[in-house]
Amino acid sequence: MATTTVTNAPAPKTNRLGLQVLDYRGGKTTLCAGCGHNSISERIIDAMYEMGVQPERLMKLSGIGCSSKSPAYFMGRSFSFNSVHGRMPSVATGALLSNHTMMALGVSGDGDTASIGMGQFVHLLRRNLPMIYIIEDNGVYGLTKGQFSATADVGSKLKTGVINDLPPIDTCSLAIQLGATFVGRSFSGDKKQLLAMLKAAIAHKGTVMLDVISPCVTFNDHEGSTKSYKYMQEHEEAIAEVGFVPSFEDIAVDYDPGTTYNVTMHDGSHLRLRKLHEGYNPTDRVTAVTQLMQSHATGEVLTGVFYVNTEKPTFIDQLNLVDAPLGTLPQERTRPAKAVLDEIMSKHR
Amino acid sequence: MATGDAVLSMTSVPIAQPGSEMQQGTATTRIVNDFSIQVATVNGSGSQSANSILLKSLFGMGIPVSGKNLFPSNIAGLPTWYTIRASKDGYVARKKDIDILVALNAETAKEDILSLHPGAAAIYEASLDLKQYREDVSCYPVPFDKLTAAVCPESKLRKLVRNMVYVGVVAKLLEMDVTEVERAVRNQFAKKQKAADLNWSAVNAGYEYAGETLTKHDPYCLERMNATAGKIIIDGNDAAAVGCMFAGVTVVTWYPITPSSSVVENLIDLMKRYRVEPDGKATFAIVQAEDELAAVGMVLGAGWAGARSMTATSGPGISLMAEFAGLGYFAEIPGVIFDVQRTGPSTGMPTRTSQADILSIAFISHGDTKHVMLLPGSVKECYEFAGAAFDLTERLQTPVFVLSDLDLGMNNWMSEPFDYPEKPLDRGKVLTAEDLTRLGGFARYKDVDGDAIPYRTLPGTDHPLAAYFTRGSGHNDKALYTEKPNEYQEIMERLASKFETARTLVPAPVVVQTGKSEVGLIGFGSSDFAIVECRDQLKNEYGLETDYLRLRAYPFSPAVHEYIASHERVYVIEQNRDAQMLSLLKLDSPAAEITKLHSVLHFNGLPVDARSVTEAVVVQEGL
Structure with missing residues (x-):
């Protein structure tokens, strides 16, 4: 009779920091059911959890719009700043200057980036500020009820019947040309690809610009839209298969160097990009932009990582800052001694 | 005269008579250490060094002095005037009347001499023949080109060296102490012996010419005093830069705009010299932004993340910062914004002074906003209020504006030397991880102390309860999104109370x-x-x-x-x-x-x- 049964519940799954996925969740979403942005939030949670990012080491930044509300719906233990329309890049820049030891994740939309925010967006890219910049791209303004944005394709139709006749701004081509060092496009419905890209983004040092097509179920998911789930399912064309092996997972995965680019990230992890398109070369900017421009002509929506450069110094590197965050340097390091003031005064005599 | 007060306006009161401070003197009644000199040149001619040497020479003679540069918004070729006032009584404001004119700009020379009061003196290029316009002004024609050519064989340097000739003429006519002039010349070109020698020989050429050829028949002269001992000469923008460095600023952003650019340009020089650690790494970041919107966005991002951050701008930049100013007010984020005011509206007169951004800054942004403004009234206060602004912005958790102006910021002023700050930096109400453990959390926008100033945490604070969500949208005292009327109103009322707290903390009149x-x-x-x-x-x-x-x-x-x-x-x-x-x-x-x-x-x-x-x-x- 002397049998004891141990009925311990299975220990909750944890990551390398001992945190549960719960520790990466945020508030309940108030976006529409089925909104692509919610899927992106889920993938961010997965990527941060799997990569073992300490939530308190992350700053989430956003502008204005449906996309920019989403940081409230993931990673509630991270510091968040929902700023003003189109100006998140400057806020992110300031925050990172104050504390360059933090990770920064910016969430923007196609209106917030490609229209009102274009001025700051291009300068962010040019500086190669070390942060992840995600555009949740649905081709329309959601919060103001469905007007076209500047990423809408020519010929795309609104529910009201209005047809867009201005060419779209390709944020990926732009990012590559202006100096971002990790540029890709994905689709909120492509879980596997988006997760791998986000994990690689976390490992990258420099500006990561990810344009994620994220259908707006309320204003831009109908027949005639080029940003709908259906359209994406029919036209998404991966330029390469994205695989990611984090530095802390000691797994040797074979790959064929003839068909796969192996990119060693600065933290020692590996981004494996298996060529699906003829001529694909993620280390060459000209090729990347050419292929993007060709895809516009054929009507396919190219996804995947288009360009990676792990060598280029970031804006923070160029400033040659002290190791400690500037914001909390003690007075002894920020207020020069009295002798310095005396010296300055004597120069003005 | 282009720089005269053609229009002086006062509310509802007509001017009965144009103002005048005529000092009708003859050579027998000497007017000592109490007059103004105006040098009329074209911009880009390099007259700044000569004017600075005149100013420093007077300062060296112990005479209270002030210098003002009235320049056009242009790089080269337009009229520019530099006015120096010597005042035995210590008055350093602009003097309405010009007593001694140095007319070197052919285009404005006639207008310049016509604007003088009877009994004034005029030194001018001989070929301009200005005597024909004014019999009642003491005229001193000088062949500047000939004198310059004699001391400066290299023709491309003559434009610059010519200015030193008038320094010599003025020095002789005003009975200046030449040892002070030489010292000023040597200091001006301290690192360039050859340039110092060349310029000094030009000063001498002017001095000797005046001594041999000109007969003094005006009343103005200088005598040594002892009123500048221990004092410094500095402009307000430089003073502000020194103040920012000693206030421990760490993040500086800017977009070039006259007349504020030299605040940051001076700061760059200072920080590179005094705020780089022995290993060569910087304790600061200075970023030239793409525009003023980005400049102030960076300031708020940095302030949010804990830095002492600032930008410097002028009226047009202030206009562009309007939206972010409201965010800073509502989300309660520190940041210092220097406004070196110039004449508006729109582009206005970018190189002329005004105090016309008062109302726009007091309420800048949409909705119910109001802002703390500091109003330095001297170069010393430009220095001191920089420190005060950083303490206040972090204490109050709201943007603080420092309103200087072109006259204060870009002109040279005498001052007592600045005092080393006695008080430690006030970094305001910031909770650490240990505080959060002790308190069991915090509510970002709650008035705990009754002064309407809440507590904040900084990104990176290592505690699961440290984070909060910063937003410009309606929020409650826990920083959660709200559209509830009572919660919104509560925050707005607390912000108004915080402004009352500010009233007690800002510099008293x-x-x-x-x-x-x-x-x-x-x-x-x-x-x-x-x-x-x-x-x-x-x-x-x-x-x-x-x-x-x-x-x-x-x-x-x-x-x-x-x-x-x-x-x-x-x-x-x-x-x-x-x-x-x-x-x-x-x-x-x-x-x-x-x-x-x-x-x-x-x-x-x-x-x-x-x-x-x-x-x-x-x-x-x-x-």
């Missing part, structure tokens, strides 16, 4: 009160120099004793209202068209005080002068 006078003056910023002199004019020439309150910040301290209440008539003196400070005072004052307020305005782009203020007060007083 400086009051000079005799207790005998019915008439009070109120001024601020760079108007102070003229007001000090104006009070003496009112007393000595009209027998009118006045009291004087100099505002140093908004919101106004309670002392401002006590002052207004204790006088019958109060004149608010300011350099804008719409009586902006008076309007702000009215908004803050009970009816009984409002009826006492009168206005004296000056807004032609030139720094206000004492005579203009005196006349405006005299007319309104019916004296």
Whole structure:
């Protein structure tokens, strides 16, 4: 009779920091059911959890719009700043200057980036500020009820019947040309690809610009839209298969160097990009932009990582800052001694 | 004369008679250490060094002196004037009348000499033959080109060296101490021996020519005094930069704009020299932004993340910062914004001075916003208020604006040397991880201490309860999104209370009160120099004793209202068209005080002068 049964519940799954996925969740979403942005939030949670990012080491930044509300719906233990329309890049820049030891994740939309925010967006890219910049791209303004944005394709139709006749701004081509060092496009419905890209983004040092097509179920998911789930399912064309092996997972995965680019990230992890398109070369900017421009002509929506450069110094590197965050340097390091003031005064005599 | 007060405007009071401070002297009645010199040249001709040497020579002779550069918004070829005032009484405001003209710009020479008062003196290029226009002015023609060519064989340097010739002529005519002139020349070109020698020989050429050829027949001369011992000469922008460095600024962003650029340019030089650690790494980041929107966005991002952050701009930049200013106010984020004011609206006159951003900054942004403004009235306060601004912005968790102006910021002023800050930096209410453990969490926008200032945490604080969500949308005291009427109203009322706290923390006004006078003056910023002199004019020439309150910040301290209440008539003196400070005072004052307020305005782009203020007060007083 002397049998004891141990009925311990299975220990909750944890990551390398001992945190549960719960520790990466945020508030309940108030976006529409089925909104692509919610899927992106889920993938961010997965990527941060799997990569073992300490939530308190992350700053989430956003502008204005449906996309920019989403940081409230993931990673509630991270510091968040929902700023003003189109100006998140400057806020992110300031925050990172104050504390360059933090990770920064910016969430923007196609209106917030490609229209009102274009001025700051291009300068962010040019500086190669070390942060992840995600555009949740649905081709329309959601919060103001469905007007076209500047990423809408020519010929795309609104529910009201209005047809867009201005060419779209390709944020990926732009990012590559202006100096971002990790540029890709994905689709909120492509879980596997988006997760791998986000994990690689976390490992990258420099500006990561990810344009994620994220259908707006309320204003831009109908027949005639080029940003709908259906359209994406029919036209998404991966330029390469994205695989990611984090530095802390000691797994040797074979790959064929003839068909796969192996990119060693600065933290020692590996981004494996298996060529699906003829001529694909993620280390060459000209090729990347050419292929993007060709895809516009054929009507396919190219996804995947288009360009990676792990060598280029970031804006923070160029400033040659002290190791400690500037914001909390003690007075002894920020207020020069009295002798310095005396010296300055004597120069003005 | 292009720099004269063709238009001086005062509210509702016509000018009875154009002001004048004529000093009709002859060679027999000497006027010592009390006159103004104006050098008229074209910009880009390199006259700045020569003017600086004149200024420093007077300063070296112990004579109270001030220098003003009236320059065009242009790189080369347009008229520019430099005015130096020597004042034995220590008056350093702009003097309305020019006593000695150095006319080197052919295009404006006729206009320049016609604007002089009888008895003034004019030194000019001989070929201009200005004597024909004014028999009543002491004329000193000088063959500048010939003298320059003789000492400077290299023709491409002559344009610059020519300026030194007038330094020599002026030195001789005004009986300047040449050892001080030589010292100023040697200091100016301290690192370039050859340049120093060449320039000094040009000064000598002018000096000798004047001694041999010109017969002095004007009354103006200089004598050594002892009124500048221990003092420094510095411009307000440089002073502000020094202040920012000693305030421990760590993040500086900017977009170039006249007249504020030199705040950051000076700061770059200072920080590179004094704020780089032995390993070569910087304890600061200075970023030239893509525009003023980005500049202030970076300031707020940095302030949010814990840095002492700042930007410097002028009116047009302030306009662009409007949206972010409201975010900073509502989300309660520190950041310091220097506004070196220039003449607007729109591009206005970018190289001329004004105090016309008062109202726009006080309420800048949409919705119910109001902002803390500091109003430095001297170069020393440009330095001190930089420190005060950083302490206040972190203490109050709201953007703080420091309003200087072109006259204060870009012109040279004498000052007592600056004092090393005694107080440690006030970093405000910031909770650490240990605090959070002890407290069991915090509510970001809750008034815990009764001063309406909440506690904040900084990104990276290692505690699961440290994070909060910063937003410009409606939020409750836990920083959660809300559209509930009571929660929104509660935050707005607390913000209003916080402004009342600010009232008690900002620099108090400086009051000079005799207790005998019915008439009070109120001024601020760079108007102070003229007001000090104006009070003496009112007393000595009209027998009118006045009291004087100099505002140093908004919101106004309670002392401002006590002052207004204790006088019958109060004149608010300011350099804008719409009586902006008076309007702000009215908004803050009970009816009984409002009826006492009168206005004296000056807004032609030139720094206000004492005579203009005196006349405006005299007319309104019916004296």
